[in-house]
Amino acid sequence: MATAAGPDNEAGRSQHHWIRIVVLAMAVVIVALLVVPFLVNVNTFRPMLESELSSALGRKVTLGHLSLSLWSGGLVANNVTVADDPQFGSAPFFQAKSLRIGVQMGTLLFHHQLVVEQFVADSPQIHLIENQNGMWNFSSLGSGNPGAPQQASSAKMPQVTVGELKIQDGKVFVSSLPATGEPFVYSNVNIAVKNLSTTQAMPFSIAADLPGNGSVKLVGSAGPLAKPNAEATPFRASLDLKHFNPVAAGVLPASDGISMIADANVELRSNGTMLTGAGGIQASHLLLSRDGTPAPQPVEIEFTVGQNLTTRVGQIQSMAIHAGSATVQVNGSWVVSGQTTALNLNLSAPSLPINQLEQFLPAVGVRLPRGSRLQGGTLTATLAITGTASSPAIDGPVELDGTKLVGYSLGKKIQGLTALAGIGNSTDIQTLRAQVHSTVPMTQLSNIYASVPALGTAIGSGSVSAAGALNFQLTAKLNANTKLGGLVSGVSTALGGTAGKFLHGTMSNGVPMTITGTTSDPVIRVELGKMLGGGQKGKKKQSVGDMVRGLLGK
Numbered sequence: 001m002a003t004a005a006g007p008d009n010e011a012g013r014s015q016h017h018w019i020r021i022v023v024l025a026m027a028v029v030i031v032a033l034l035v036v037p038f039l040v041n042v043n044t045f046r047p048m049l050e051s052e053l054s055s056a057l058g059r060k061v062t063l064g065h066l067s068l069s070l071w072s073g074g075l076v077a078n079n080v081t082v083a084d085d086p087q088f089g090s091a092p093f094f095q096a097k098s099l100r101i102g103v104q105m106g107t108l109l110f111h112h113q114l115v116v117e118q119f120v121a122d123s124p125q126i127h128l129i130e131n132q133n134g135m136w137n138f139s140s141l142g143s144g145n146p147g148a149p150q151q152a153s154s155a156k157m158p159q160v161t162v163g164e165l166k167i168q169d170g171k172v173f174v175s176s177l178p179a180t181g182e183p184f185v186y187s188n189v190n191i192a193v194k195n196l197s198t199t200q201a202m203p204f205s206i207a208a209d210l211p212g213n214g215s216v217k218l219v220g221s222a223g224p225l226a227k228p229n230a231e232a233t234p235f236r237a238s239l240d241l242k243h244f245n246p247v248a249a250g251v252l253p254a255s256d257g258i259s260m261i262a263d264a265n266v267e268l269r270s271n272g273t274m275l276t277g278a279g280g281i282q283a284s285h286l287l288l289s290r291d292g293t294p295a296p297q298p299v300e301i302e303f304t305v306g307q308n309l310t311t312r313v314g315q316i317q318s319m320a321i322h323a324g325s326a327t328v329q330v331n332g333s334w335v336v337s338g339q340t341t342a343l344n345l346n347l348s349a350p351s352l353p354i355n356q357l358e359q360f361l362p363a364v365g366v367r368l369p370r371g372s373r374l375q376g377g378t379l380t381a382t383l384a385i386t387g388t389a390s391s392p393a394i395d396g397p398v399e400l401d402g403t404k405l406v407g408y409s410l411g412k413k414i415q416g417l418t419a420l421a422g423i424g425n426s427t428d429i430q431t432l433r434a435q436v437h438s439t440v441p442m443t444q445l446s447n448i449y450a451s452v453p454a455l456g457t458a459i460g461s462g463s464v465s466a467a468g469a470l471n472f473q474l475t476a477k478l479n480a481n482t483k484l485g486g487l488v489s490g491v492s493t494a495l496g497g498t499a500g501k502f503l504h505g506t507m508s509n510g511v512p513m514t515i516t517g518t519t520s521d522p523v524i525r526v527e528l529g530k531m532l533g534g535g536q537k538g539k540k541k542q543s544v545g546d547m548v549r550g551l552l553g554k
Contacts, residue, residue: 043067046077049101056198058142059083059093074102074118088129088137088177096124102164120166126189131177132338134312141230142198167191172208174250176339184211184250198225201234212248212261216241220268232272232309239266239279256390257290276306289365290440291466296359299323312336316345324356332385343392345385351378354403367468367519369408377403377429383436391440399433410454414513414524428453441466448474458513468519475510476526 046066053061064079082094102118129137168190175183189208196202201223208216220237241264246252252259266279281301285294300322307314312335319330332345354377361368368374383396410427430451437444443464450458455476462472517523 045075049077056142057082058140059085063099074100076100080121080124084127084129085137085140088131091127093137094121094124094126096121098122118164118166120168121170122168124167124170126167126170126172127183128172128174129177130175130339134336134338136231139229139231142225142227163195165191165193165196184248186210186249197223200224204237210244210249212243212245214241214243214245214249216244218268226272233270234272235268235270237268239264239268239277241266253390255290257287257292259285259287259294261285270309273310274306274308276304278304286360286363288363291468292365293362295363297323299360307336323360324353326352326356328352334389341389343385343387343389347381347383347385347396349379349381349383351380353377354379354400368405369413369522370520372405372408374400375404375406377401387439394436394438396436397433398436399431400429401431403429403432405429410452410524413522414526445472448472450474459510460513462515464519470515470517470519470522472515474513474515476513477510 043066046063049066050061050063053063060083062079062081062083063077066075066077068075077099078097080094080096080099081092084091084093098121100118100120100122102120127137131137170189170191172186172189173183174186186208189206191204191206193202193204201221203221204219206216206218210216217240218237220235222233222235222237224233226232226234241262244262244264245259246262247254247259260283262281262283264279264281266277269276279302281303282298283301284298286299287294301319302322303319304317305314305319306317314334314336316331316333321328321330326349329348330345332343334344335342354374357379358374361374378401379399380401381396381398383394383398385392385394387393405427407425408427409425430453432448432450434445434448437446444461445463446461448458448460448462452458456478458474458476460472460474462470462474464470511526513524513526515522515524
């Protein structure tokens with residue numbers, strides 16, 4: 001018995017018809033994706049592409065097997081290398097196991113012409129090398145003899161246009177020539193450059209992980225490409241650094257004794273001749289001395305600097321270093337010669353509050369006696385910084401005023417003057433000034449003048465070694481209004497005669513004082529006993545002897 005066709009049956013047949021069409025279309029697409037790569041021999045384009053890239057970069061470019069990938073919409077080249085400048089060695093400048101090349105598929109399939117729109121390198125390795133003259137191996141990119149590139153096909157060369165260059169998850173190795181150690185490695189490097197051109201500016205972005213758990217981002221534009229020195233290419237960019245450790249990143253050698261963990265935001269500009277940078281840095285764990293210890297609190301640095309890329313002369317136009325409410329100003333210049341940087345800087349620190357600076361003294365290698373700290377008062381310094389970045393020399397006057405060394409009793413520490421033992425558990429310093437000459441192995445202080453109310457005044461000179469060893473020779477003039485001065489006056493009166501006059505003159509003219517030991521444990525001795533000479537006879541001698549023993553602790 002026949003069943004009459006109804007609307008539902010008609011709809012069902014129509015639906016199945018469209019399903020069959022969709023399935024058939026999908027099958028055709030799949031077959032095309034599988035078969036087309038075998039029908040188009042894209043490997044024939046390899047010599048042309050190598051030649052074009054070699055000519056553009058000025059370096060020999062080698063591509064491995066070239067295949068077509070419809071899934072990614074382009075070509076895939078295996079074992080890609082870009083040669084280095086021969087002055088820097090024979091190892092490749094750039095190498096990648098694969099390089100995806102985005103092309104116009106219609107032009108390739110139907111006209112057999114190659115129009116490149118994109119390069120994407122996955123997990124490549126890039127080697128950056130600086131020679132002893134300060135020149136980088138990337139400087140000659142885009143110029144010079146590319147070596148011996150392969151001969152191009154006799155077919156007409158297609159025009160190679162590149163809309164975008166990408167490097168994904170790359171590694172950059174930074175080293176010097178001659179080598180001074182293992183290369184520093186920057187990982188997870190991602191670079192994007194749009195509208196590649198040798199005649200106009202190109203937007204770019206760079207992001208990478210730095211050694212020491214840091215990161216860097218650089219966003220801006222560069223171009224047109226400068227020839228023959230790519231370092232002279234003009235650009236402008238914003239730099240964002242996070243948790244930057246210059247020692248771990250290879251910017252500063254550990255032997256310089258300078259380290260920090262820094263966050264920075266800097267605006268960079270280059271017109272091809274002058275590179276300028278302006279911005280701010282927050283530096284924590286700051287260390288500025290080989291023998292110092294990192295500062296416990298961060299410092300803020302604001303700066304504007306510039307360097308001539310041709311002469312390699314740099315200038316600090318302004319730099320302010322803030323430690324709490326204390327501000328240090330720095331200006332001056334530097335000159336880069338090879339891998340050496342010569343300094344000519346000036347530091348100005350006018351009447352800085354000690355309470356703001358005290359915690360940063362260990363960062364510059366200044367150690368106070370164990371268990372002591374400075375309280376109150378001001379520090380003033382005007383210093384010239386010369387020499388090289390790795391071996392600087394610091395010269396100039398330094399002065400402390402109105403401060404107190406808490407936790408350190410001068411009276412208890414000076415050997416040979418028991419009479420000072422009762423002046424308390426801190427030492428007031430009215431004034432302490434000296435001319436400083438500091439180099440890597442030694443800090444020398446001359447024209448020392450110290451005014452300590454509990455003692456009097458002292459003048460002299462001395463030195464502090466890099467390890468903190470002290471060697472000072474001072475002459476102390478005792479204050480007659482102090483307890484010590486009163487006792488010395490009493491002894492000189494009791495002695496009478498030549499000895500009394502000699503001792504009285506000693507109080508006015510000064511007694512020898514030596515400071516040895518270390519900065520954390522100084523040994524201070526006043527050689528007053530040796531200057532008393534002979535004594536008197538009988539009871540007078542006995543009474544004077546008792547006074548001397550009370551004074552000197554004999």
